[in-house]
Amino acid sequence: MTCAEFQKVLPYIIETGGIAEQEEHLRTCSTCSDLVADLKYIAECAKLLVPMVEPSPRVWNEISKSLEQEGLVRKATPRGRLLEPTHASRWGPAAWIGSAAILLLILGGLFIHRAHSNRTEDASLTPAAQPARSGLSFQGMNDSADQQVLEQVQTNTPSLHDTYQTNLQRVNSYIADASKSVEQNPDDADAQQHLRDAYEQKAMLYDMATTRSLP
C-alpha cells in the first residue's frame, strides 16, 4: 500500500483503525504514522475547547464542503466524523472560531503534505489531473470563518474591527502567495516554511480576536 492510497482513506482509518493492510502500512511508514498521530492530537485538543452554543449549521456545511471539494473526505460518512465535536450543543462562536483556526492549520499541514505527496508518490495521476487535485483553495472557508471572526471583533471591540480586517487581508495574501509557491515548487522547504508561517499568523490573529483575556 502506498502513502497516497493510505491517506485517501485516512479519516476512516482514524475512526475504525483500518484493515490489516492499512495497519501494516501505518506500522512501517513513519510519515503516515506521524501524520495520524498529529491529527489525533489535534482532534483531541479541539475537544478541550469549552463552548456554549451550537455553531450555525452553515459553518459546518462550509467546512464540510471545503473538505469534500479538496477530496480530503467523502461526501457521506456512515457514523461520526473525525473532527465532529462531542458536545456540539455547547459550542459557542468563540470556540468554533478557535476550532476553525486549528482546522486551518490542519488543512495547511495537509496542503503541504499533499502537495509533496502529489509530486513524489502519486505519479500515476495524469499531468492534467494534478493541478485540479493540488489546487487547494480554502477561499470559501476563509470567507466564512473570517467573517465570523470580524463579527466577533465588532461585538467585543468595535474600534478594532478595521484593524483586524486589514490584517486578515494581509495574512490571506501571504497564504495565497505561499500556497501558490508550494504548488509550483512542492519540494522547496522555504516555500513550505513560508506557508506554515502564514498559517501560524492566521491562527494567532484568530486567537487574539476570540480570546477572552480582554475585559
Next chain:
Amino acid sequence: MTFRRNATKLVVLAFAGMAFLTASAQTRKEFRYTVGPKAAVVVVNRFGPITVRPSSNNQVIATATLHSNKVEVDETHNGNRVELRSHLLQNVNPQEGQIDYDVQVPADAMVNVRTATGSLSAQGLQGDVVLVADAGTVDARNLSNASVHIKTLNGPITLANISNGQLDVTSVGGDVNMNGVTGSRVNVNTASGKIVYVGDFGGDGDYTLSNHSGDIDVTLPQNASVDITARSVTGSVQNDFPLSQKSHTSFAPTQGRSFAGTSNSAGSSVQLRSFSGKIRLKKQ
C-alpha cells in the same frame, strides 16, 4: 469694551472648568502585594498603556490611572500570582475606558500583559515575559535570561539589549526593530512588517527573521560570528558584508535572490527569509 472683557473672562473660566472636570475625572489608585520568587504578574487592559519595570524589593507595586468612573480595576492576589484587569462598567469610548498602568515587579517575575490599543513597555526584567498588543506598540529592552514572547497585529515592536534568552516575535503588519538582541533562539515572523536587526547575533544562537512582503535589513559588525543564509522567493537580496562561501547549502543559490556564507567561526546560525521583500546585509 466691558462686555468684551466679561465675555473673555467667561470663556477662560469655562475652559478652566472643563480642564478641572477632566482632571478630576481621572483617579489614581495604587496596589501593593508582597510576593515570593518568580511571581506571576498578569495585567489586562483594553484601552491604555502598560509599563512594567523592576522593583527594588519583593513587592509588586502597581499604579493605575483611571480616566473615568466608567471603568475600574479588578485585582486578584492568590499566593504568588497577581492579576490586574480593567473592567468596563458600561459601554464606553476608548477615552472613557482608558487606564494607564505603571507596574513594578521583582526582576525575576513572570510577566504576562495585554492591551488592545495602548502601548506596552517592559524593561529591566529577568523573568519570562509575554507581551500582546492588538493595535498597540511594544517596547522591550534590557531583558536578560528570559523567554520573551511578543504578539501584535500591526503595532510596531522595538527590542533593545535583550540577551541570553529565547525570543519569539509574531506580528502581522508591525515593523520589528532590534538592536543588540541575542539569544539561544530568536524567531521573528511578520507578514508585511519590515525587520531591522543591528548587532552581532551573539554566539551559538539560532536566528530566523522571516516575513512576507516587508524588507529585512541586517547590519553586522566585522567580528560577527555567523553562518548566514538569505533568500527572497520573489524579491531580491543585497550583500555588502564579507562572507566566506559555503561549500553546501540547502538550496541552489540564485543570483540576486539568495546568498549564503560564513564569517569568523560561524557560531550563530542566521536565516533571513522573505517572500517578496528585499533582504540587505551590510557591515556596521
